[in-house]
Amino acid sequence: MPKQPIVEITRVLTFAASHRLYNPDWENERNDEVFGKCNNFYGHGHDYDVRVTLRGPADPETGMVINLNIVDRITREEIVEPCDHKHLNHDVQWLRGINPTTENLAVAFWDRLLPHFGEALYKVRVQENPRNWCTYRGEKG
Amino acid sequence: MPKQPIVEITRVLTFAASHRLYNPDWENERNDEVFGKCNNFYGHGHDYDVRVTLRGPADPETGMVINLNIVDRITREEIVEPCDHKHLNHDVQWLRGINPTTENLAVAFWDRLLPHFGEALYKVRVQENPRNWCTYRGEKG
């Protein structure tokens, strides 16, 4: 088979959730200093926007890297359903003990999707609001 | 003074907050039935968008209905500062006992702004996310 174009496809999904940013090993004073109003005891919330990007050759038979229905289904099962209308610090088993910054969420979501998409997984972007987001590409250093 | 054009000006402000929808007089079962996943115990959250519309003649000396800095300052003091990065069911004194649907928030916000703007206050719109909002114009019936 001749070489195929390598493309990136992105799917956007959203969920609404609460979170509180703090380090449980610190005094509340230090948490306030570092996390400010994000350390509110009962939490606050966002309309999260998650963008999953897969990269690879477009299959010449379908013209697709992967069927978006599959991307949709997996992202819903692994991320949207567990997190939507939830408090991320209390309600999501696999986020226990994780401070839900966009950085940590992007890494946690990547780890949930990687077993499904393998090396096709290229980028996960987590947005708290249109002025603030984090992108993770699976790099460590 | 000759008649002046009557215009409407709108200012948009945003805040991030948690809320839980439920009626404390009901069994949890009924709350689940009516409010579904919005009844999650720890709440969930949104990036709220509040639009305040004032209506009146443009002052011929300034070309303004009212200085937007004033609209901004009052809306910040009355709505954004008390609600931003808060859980609306727990943290906001003047929302105690109010089920924080967009409908009830729109009315509560109107009531906060009315003493400042009087009959110039024309419309308050509260948006939970870009697919879902409520508008209140001060009518009762």
Place this chain on the structure above:
Amino acid sequence: MPKQPIVEITRVLTFAASHRLYNPDWENERNDEVFGKCNNFYGHGHDYDVRVTLRGPADPETGMVINLNIVDRITREEIVEPCDHKHLNHDVQWLRGINPTTENLAVAFWDRLLPHFGEALYKVRVQENPRNWCTYRGEKG
């Protein structure tokens, strides 16, 4: 019961569809003159955005005019499912013989929703793209 605040709630739904604008009673030349490139034989398409607004008192027990899940379900059944990923001139039984301008779609969608929402139905807005939309409030004249 004391008077309740009268509010308006809006729900946005979207669908992707094709359409062709023309009057079958006219020569193609006249159709080209009036509808220009919208008269393309095989049609062209849009990501439609439909906004349904209901108006009424917020129920003091629920804080809602009507449960948005109901608005969602009815609008999906009556509008989104029949129109999504369809050619509006060919595939939608109840649009047969209707030139699918935003004006005619807004009226047709209103007529589909009215039996469900009755006098609570306040406004239907059909958007072809972010630069172009039509609003219908059930008025005739």
Place this chain on the structure above:
Amino acid sequence: MPKQPIVEITRVLTFAASHRLYNPDWENERNDEVFGKCNNFYGHGHDYDVRVTLRGPADPETGMVINLNIVDRITREEIVEPCDHKHLNHDVQWLRGINPTTENLAVAFWDRLLPHFGEALYKVRVQENPRNWCTYRGEKG
């Protein structure tokens, strides 16, 4: 002819322009007090968004209130071309002596469009940025 549905169609156009807000009859000190940084001598700028709404019966032969191409052409000629990539205080003949607030622009644009659209003209909305706009419906009081 039986009664026709009365609908509202809206067209959005944009232009990029500079302006300075001040009252030339005032001392600069008072202008600073009232207009703040909007009184910058060389001006500042915006990507303006103008929304023209026409209202009337949809013509049964075309399914349109009015052909959007006409709305487009007239709004371009009367508003976009004179204002785009211009300084509104210096470059636009028919804005001379007008303090270019959104309020005054909405009224000035209405007056430009009224001779073309007559009573079909329903609403003109001028937006400086997504957080700030003014609507005029031709009312005086």
Place this chain on the structure above:
Amino acid sequence: MPKQPIVEITRVLTFAASHRLYNPDWENERNDEVFGKCNNFYGHGHDYDVRVTLRGPADPETGMVINLNIVDRITREEIVEPCDHKHLNHDVQWLRGINPTTENLAVAFWDRLLPHFGEALYKVRVQENPRNWCTYRGEKG
């Protein structure tokens, strides 16, 4: 000449079109299975958004990588004019035999632009709607 900063400029253009996703070598049953409602016989449509990114040194005399008017003109001639208000499967000569997925469109659009921009062409992104897009950078593998 000293080294110049290497920058990327992006221009967004839009068009409205219909398409149908299917493989003509397959039975309709298999097409339905793979492409679902995208296989609707008469097609469906989108408001496409095309983003062309060019990369290179900013010319010290103009402060530009390339004049955006040129990017605009070429993208209009090569992509927007042939595709706007068209059915991509029927009406566009150079898309004949190509299944119009976002992946295949991104590659086809790249191929149209490459002769004009050469190695300055850095990225082409084709968006069907705000939840779904594909990026191509000219790679094969």
Place this chain on the structure above:
Amino acid sequence: MPKQPIVEITRVLTFAASHRLYNPDWENERNDEVFGKCNNFYGHGHDYDVRVTLRGPADPETGMVINLNIVDRITREEIVEPCDHKHLNHDVQWLRGINPTTENLAVAFWDRLLPHFGEALYKVRVQENPRNWCTYRGEKG
């Protein structure tokens, strides 16, 4: 310490400003030819959108690459406050002699931020409007 995930965080800030594009070493005729209506003597304006991206390991104690409050404060001090409600050709000391294209602004803003963020600074993107932007990553060539 084990290896940490390397992530990118982005913060968006906005300002409203005027600018004029021209090369003062050229005749006005040539400026008109190259810069077209962007060469208007009094300038024109935009609602600029600046996106600052920082890249690095998320600190395991805070879950952050860097506190967004710091990104916010520095970007405000270095870029937003000097440029907001200003004419970029006249009012900003450190833009004197620079033709304020998006390309040159992206480089100038990068240079302002680099002393603060050092190698964590990954990308600066300057947008004039939603159809037109430039990205700089600190490369020269």
